[in-house]
Amino acid sequence: MSALDIWMRENTLAYIWLGSYAVAFIIFLIEIAMVKHKRKITLQQLRMMRDAENEAGEEN
């Protein structure tokens, strides 16, 4: 029996929390951060495109 096997049987709730719930919630947080980042980047790109079009229009 490996050290991990012994540890998981002695600290069952810690094994469950750290191994599954903490991992799942970290994945959720990373996904939320990625979605927020994508929105920020998309809005920045759209703003840049609009500014470039406005400047091109003023030059003409």
Added chain:
Amino acid sequence: MAINWFKYSAPTTFYGLAGKMIPWFAFSAIILFGVGLYIGFAVAPVDAQQGEFYRIIFIHVPSSILSMFLYLIMAGYAALGLIFNTRLSAMMATAIAPTGALFAFISLWTGALWGKPMWGAWWVWDARLTSELILLFLYLGFIALHASIDDPRRADRASALLAIVGSVNVPIIYFSVKWWNTLHQGSTIKFTGTSMHIAMQQAMFIMLAACWLYAISVVLARVRSIILERERNTVWVTQLPEMNELPKVQQ
């Protein structure tokens, strides 16, 4: 008063509606996660055979169910986009794929953590586990195929075909424990009833509802960015209030 539901199938109107719905779904998800975890860890009794280890069920089963349902919903949207050429359907399919893939990953990961103390192995090439792994690969294939084609409409059509064909895997996952002799246990919740303790059921269904609400809020947030990207050349996008909220880009 009759509601014109077709109005919300247009990206223009859906964008605003999604923005209003996200905080409600997200807040409800946080509340339900809290309640579900409390019942699951403080109220639900210890299992006679598995001891405390069974408590992984409160994240494992909801994420497994969501990974399968999200795939069917994604394939449904992809089929709608392919048949009726509706713009929003394809955008929804694209937005669902990453969340579905993450739920499939969480399902496999938590299953491995449950398998080790119960079966003595992190992984076995069992029919249920293998078909769930194929589901994860189908999600990743959908995302990769969509990203590899520059023209969004062509990407929508190609990835829609993959999603529709891949949906055959979902009933295989569900019935795998009946069709083959598997190490994975059969369904605990059946139409005929269940032997689970009431507190265990409550925790599992509340966590399932929380995962649904989380998935809906994240998908809606993602589809709003996709709508902005795809509709960037339209007048309504340039007139959005958030377009004026950002600081001017430094030259």
